[in-house]
Amino acid sequence: MGASRDPAKVGHQVLRNLKASGFTGKLFPVNPRVREILGLIAYPSLEEISDRVDLAVVIVPAIAVPRVIDQCDGAGVSAAVIMSGGFREIGAEGEKIEQDLRDTLKRTKVRVIGPNCTGVDNPHIGLCMWLPLRKHGYISVVTQSGTVASAIKCWAENEGLGIAKCVTLGNRIDIDETDLLRYLGDDPLTRVIALYLESVSDGTRFLKAASDVSKRKPILALKGGRTQPGARAAVTHTRSIVGDDQIFQAAMKQCGVIRVQTTEELYDSSKALSYLTLPSGPNVLIVTSSGGSAILAADVCSDMGLELPPLTRSTEKTLRQKLPGYCIFSNPFDLTTTTADQFRVVVEENIHDPMIHAFLLIFGDPLLGASEVVDSFRPSTEKPIIVAYLGGGDVEDKERAIMHSRGIPVFPSPERAAQALGVLLVRSEYLREED
C-alpha cells in the first residue's frame, strides 16, 4: 500500500528489497496511479487483488493510514506493518492521527506493527523490507531503533551468518516487545532474541513473558538511556520514560535477560548463543599462537568470571612429547609459531578433561587450516569451542568465511571472543539455577 515507481521513495525501496531478498510469496504493489512497478502489476486498490493477502505493508502518508487499515479489515487482511511516519513522533498533529489509528484498530481485527518503523524481516522466506538480505540464520532482533537492527542485519549478512527474524517496533501502537518475545520464544528458527529497548511498554507483562521465554531461549537486552544524557535523548526519540538504570538492571537479571552494553556486544553475544553450546562450568583452556592476544583474552576472562585452570600433569607430559619444546605448556597454551594441526593436538589432549569446560582458540597471523581444526571437534564434544582470529590478512578472511559457512562463529579480537564466552557462562549459570 503506497508502492511507488520513484526510486527515492520508501514505497519503491521496500518493493525492490523484497524482490532482491528473493521473497518466496507473491507481491502486490498497490498504487492507484500506475499500472506496473518494478516489473510487477500494480493494483489500484486492495479490493482488486483476487488472491488472499497475508500481510499489508503500509507506506501511505500518515493521514491516509487509518483508512487503509479499514480497507485491510474489509479485505480480510489481518496483519499490517505500518512503515509510514508522521504520527506522535512529530508532535500534536501526528498525535491526533495516531489516536485515529488506535480507534480504527479497536473496531477492526487487524494487528499492527508500527507505525513509524522500518519494517520486519524474515530472510528465511525472503521477506526483507528495509535492506535486501540474502542470508538467513538464527538470531532474531526486536528493536526500538531501525538502525540498531540494520547494523546487526548488515554485520550478520556480511559474515554470511544471517538473521532469523527482525521486527522494528516503531511507535508500537499495537504489537509490542512482549508479544514478540512470546512469538519468538515459540519460533523454531529463533535460537536467541536480541532486544534493543529504551523502555518497555508494559513492565509487568514484559517481566512475565521474559521469565517464561528465557527458561527455554536466551534473551539479550541492550538498553539505550542508561545515563542522564542518554535518558533525556530517549524521551525525545520514543517518548520513553526511562526509569532508574539499577532497577532495570535488577529486573532483567530477575527474569533471566542478559544485559549487554554496546551494539557490537549485542551482536557478538547473539552469535555466540546461536552457534555454540553452553559450558558446564567456568573453566576455559586458551590455545593460541599469539601470547599477547591470549593475555588480553585472559584479562577479559577474569573480568567475566571465567577461570583458567592449569593443565593436568599427565596432559602436560603427553603434550611435551608431541609438541616442540618452545611451546608454553600452560594455560594459556601458547604454541608460538605453529601449524593448525598443533592446535588440534592441544585440544584433543584436553577435550575429555572434566576440569575444562570450554576452549578459546586464538588464531593470530596467517594460519591455513584453522577451520578444519575447529570443525573436526564439533561432532565429538558438547564443550563450546570459541574462535578469535586476528592479524591474518587474506588467509584470515578466507578461513573466517569457511568457518562462518559451517556455522562456527569467529570473533575479531581476543577481547570480544572472551566477552562472548563470558555471556555463554552467564547463560549456563542461569539455566543451572533455574533447574
Place this chain on the structure above:
Amino acid sequence: MGASRDPAKVGHQVLRNLKASGFTGKLFPVNPRVREILGLIAYPSLEEISDRVDLAVVIVPAIAVPRVIDQCDGAGVSAAVIMSGGFREIGAEGEKIEQDLRDTLKRTKVRVIGPNCTGVDNPHIGLCMWLPLRKHGYISVVTQSGTVASAIKCWAENEGLGIAKCVTLGNRIDIDETDLLRYLGDDPLTRVIALYLESVSDGTRFLKAASDVSKRKPILALKGGRTQPGARAAVTHTRSIVGDDQIFQAAMKQCGVIRVQTTEELYDSSKALSYLTLPSGPNVLIVTSSGGSAILAADVCSDMGLELPPLTRSTEKTLRQKLPGYCIFSNPFDLTTTTADQFRVVVEENIHDPMIHAFLLIFGDPLLGASEVVDSFRPSTEKPIIVAYLGGGDVEDKERAIMHSRGIPVFPSPERAAQALGVLLVRSEYLREED
C-alpha cells in the same frame, strides 16, 4: 640472511612480503645453497654483496645468529632485525644463546631489534616483513605482540588508512620501546604512537621519554596482564614481571600516555588521533538520522566526560525554518528520515557556535552523499567532526571507502565513535594542562 625457496619457511615469506609491499630499495637474499629466490639473485654470504647494505633481516637458526651479527659488523651493516626464535623464550638452552648474542652485541656496532620478533614495517617505503601492506598512513605501532601489531595493520590496511611504522619488539635484547618512543616522536610521518606492552624494560627511562614525547605527539598504551590471570600469562609470554595495575595506570597518566582497554580501542583511538583535530572543550553536538544510535552514543559520551549542550534558541529557530517539523530540534539532533544535505544544514548552523567543540555525525541506514557533507566542512573548521556509520549496507561500504580515501575516519558503531571522541578530549585536556 636465511632467505629460502621453501614457501612454508619464514625466510621465504618475508622476502615475498617485501616484494609484495613494493619495497623501494634493493633486496639481497642471502643463502649459500641456492642461486635465485623469487626471481632475485641469491648471495652465498653478506661479503659477496657489493652494494652498501642498510639493514639485515636475520632469519637463520638461533645458534647461528651471533655469528651472523659478527658478519654484519664486519660488512659495515649497522642495523639488524632478528626474526629468528629459539632464544630465552624456549628456556635454558635458548637463554645461553641469547647471552652469546648479548656478548656479541657488546663488541660490535650493530643495533638490533628482536630476536624472536615478527619484524618491522615501513609501508611508506614498502618495507613490510610479516604481512604485505600496500597502504600507508600515520599510525605507528610498537608492540610486544606480533599479533596485536598484525591486527592493527590488517584493520588499517582493510580500511585503506594504513600505518606509518610498526616495530615488534620480540625479546628486546637491544632496542626497546623507549628508544622507539624517542625515534617515533621525531618521525614526521608518525602522528600517533600505539603501544602494546606487558611490561616496560626500564621504567625510569620510559617515563622520561614518554613525558617528553607525549608533549608533542599522542601516545596510547594497551597493557596486557591487568588482571591476575593475565599477569601470570605475561610472565610466560615475555618474562614480564607485571607490577600492580594501579601503579601502571598512575604512571601512564603522569607522563601523558593515554591508556586503552582493548585491541580495537587501541586502533580506534589511533585512527581518531591521526586524522582528527582536538576539541577545545567537552561539548559535542550529535547529529543523526538514528535516534537509537544517538542515545547509545550519548550514554558513552557521558561515560567519557563529554557533554551535550542544548541548541541555542536562535539556532533552533533557524533550523525550524530550514528543516521539516518532524525533526527533533535538540541535542542529539535527530533528523529521523533524512538526506545527507540535511546533515549539512545542522552542522552549518552550529559550526561557529563557541559552545560546540565537536560534532558526532551518526549515519544510519543507506545514505548517499555522507562523505560529501563531512568533507565540505573540513577546510573551514578546526573542530573535530567524528563519523559513525552503521546499518547502511552497500551504500555504507561505498561511503566509508570514500571517507577513508579522504582521511576521514569512520567508526562502525555509535559507541566506538563516542569512545574515540572521548580520547580526543583526554588528549586535548592533557595538552591544556601542560600548557
